Amino acid sequence: MPKDKFTVALSDKEIDALVxxxxxxxxxxxxxIMHANVLLNTNDNNPHxxxxxxxxxxFSISKTTxxxxxxxxxxxxxxxxxxxxxxxxxSMISKITGEFEAQVIAAALSPxxxxxxxxxxxxxxxxxxxxxxIVTISHTAIGDMLNTNQVKPHINAYWCIPxxxxxxxxxxxxxxxxxxTRSYDPLCPVVxxxxxxxxxxxxxxxxxxxxxxxxxxxxxxxxxxxxxRVDSEYVRNGHGSIFIFTEPLAGWRLTVAKDTRKKHDFAFxxxxxxxxxxxxxxxxxxxxxxLNTHNMSAFYHSYPPQIAYEMAQxxxxxxxxxxxxxxxxxxxxxxxIARECLGNRRIGSVELLNDELNAWQSDRNLRQKGVxxxxxxxxxxxxxxxxxxxxxxx
Numbered sequence: 068m069p070k071d072k073f074t075v076a077l078s079d080k081e082i083d084a085l086v087x088x089x090x091x092x093x094x095x096x097x098x099x100i101m102h103a104n105v106l107l108n109t110n111d112n113n114p115h116x117x118x119x120x121x122x123x124x125x126f127s128i129s130k131t132t133x134x135x136x137x138x139x140x141x142x143x144x145x146x147x148x149x150x151x152x153x154x155x156x157x158s159m160i161s162k163i164t165g166e167f168e169a170q171v172i173a174a175a176l177s178p179x180x181x182x183x184x185x186x187x188x189x190x191x192x193x194x195x196x197x198x199x200x201i202v203t204i205s206h207t208a209i210g211d212m213l214n215t216n217q218v219k220p221h222i223n224a225y226w227c228i229p230x231x232x233x234x235x236x237x238x239x240x241x242x243x244x245x246x247x248t249r250s251y252d253p254l255c256p257v258v259x260x261x262x263x264x265x266x267x268x269x270x271x272x273x274x275x276x277x278x279x280x281x282x283x284x285x286x287x288x289x290x291x292x293x294x295x296r297v298d299s300e301y302v303r304n305g306h307g308s309i310f311i312f313t314e315p316l317a318g319w320r321l322t323v324a325k326d327t328r329k330k331h332d333f334a335f336x337x338x339x340x341x342x343x344x345x346x347x348x349x350x351x352x353x354x355x356x357x358l359n360t361h362n363m364s365a366f367y368h369s370y371p372p373q374i375a376y377e378m379a380q381x382x383x384x385x386x387x388x389x390x391x392x393x394x395x396x397x398x399x400x401x402x403x404i405a406r407e408c409l410g411n412r413r414i415g416s417v418e419l420l421n422d423e424l425n426a427w428q429s430d431r432n433l434r435q436k437g438v439x440x441x442x443x444x445x446x447x448x449x450x451x452x453x454x455x456x457x458x459x460x461x
Contacts, residue, residue, distance in 0.1 A: 073134070073140070082107070085106055085145075102136055102150075103149060106140060109137060163212065170195070171200070172213070175191060175218050180194075185220060187206075192206045229390040229454055231454060232454070233388075233454050235389075236390070236391060236454055237455055237456070239357075239391065240447060241447065243385055243394050244443055244447065246385055248443065251316040254347075254349045254350075255348065255350045256314050256317065256351065256352065258351060258352065259315065259354040259400075260313075260353060260361070261310075261395050261397035261400075262311070262358075264309075264328070265307050265324070265414075267306065268301045268302065268414065271301055301413055309323075309401070310323045310325060311397050311404070313396065313397050315396050315437050315440065317435075318436055318437040319435075321336075322400075322404065323336060329360065331365070332360075333361060337365075338374075350383055354387065355386060355397075356387050363375075366379055
């Protein structure tokens with residue numbers, strides 16, 4: 068689509084002012100001098116007028132910049148054209164009123180049109196013009212407006228949202244938050260556990276290894292080597308699960324990958340902790356989600372009743388509420404595993420995964436990385452007030 072043609076008919080007074088700017092230059096920025104040259108050389112009253120392309124080539128700028136300088140002069144006068152810093156002129160800004168901003172934000176926060184997955188900036192711009200909110204506007208101007216108002220229609224935030232007035236949720240939440248306020252007790256440690264499903268993937272073709280960097284003999288600067296090349300095709304080798312047990316106040320964690328996530332897997336790992344690291348403790352305070360495999364019935368499912376009873380007497384369960392897995396500190400560790408250890412790598416077997424997890428946990432345990440938990444029951448009673456039921460007895 069051709070650009071609009073704007074008339075630049077400079078008066079004698081304006082020509083004299085521009086000549087003074089281009090010849091003396093003192094007190095003016097390079098941008099103002101360049102704009103003055105553009106206006107002088109594209110003056111429609113000048114018989115030796117240069118074309119926009121010729122001016123753009125002479126001053127090493129784009130034709131769009133030349134056209135925009137002329138447009139600013141035509142719409143807003145000489146001073147605006149000389150001091151133009153953006154592609155949005157004063158006349159364009161005047162069209163973006165508070166009412167218009169409110170209409171754009173309301174549209175961005177509303178459901179997208181039928182057949183569209185989400186609002187895009189171009190779609191919002193078309194919507195505004197179609198509904199006659201404004202005569203014309205670019206998608207970049209829409210983007211600037213939304214950024215200013217911190218509206219991001221392309222981002223969805225996913226939350227586990229409990230229902231309001233949920234007494235069971237509140238009871239479990241405050242129980243777990245109370246556990247986190249306890250001081251460190253080596254005879255009664257607080258351990259959080261969780262698990263994460265994982266798919267084992269293997270490369271279908273051998274990767275091409277990266278070539279190392281080489282140094283340029285003249286500049287002594289590194290010459291980039293060839294990056295690792297990975298084929299998009301892969302082989303599925305089944306599924307597994309990553310179990311994690313972490314003691315936040317001690318800066319310690321144990322990560323183990325299993326082919327399954329059944330009751331006996333959970334019971335086996337708990338028993339290994341009771342027979343190993345925690346063999347001398349009086350009670351193990353275990354915070355976990357309320358999955359049906361994470362309870363003392365798993366002990367009786369997996370071991371003889373005498374052993375299961377001993378385990379049950381030594382472990383005190385505290386379950387996070389449904390839709391409240393964020394209350395489990397072990398989720399913070401799983402997030403760190405996903406970022407630092409797994410990434411976008413393909414790991415084809417449980418053995419290889421355990422090797423990687425062992426290296427990750429050894430480094431993290433050596434550095435005694437802990438979790439500084441701040442959220443308390445007092446905070447919850449304010450920030451999550453809607454979850455608390457109205458008490459019968461006040």
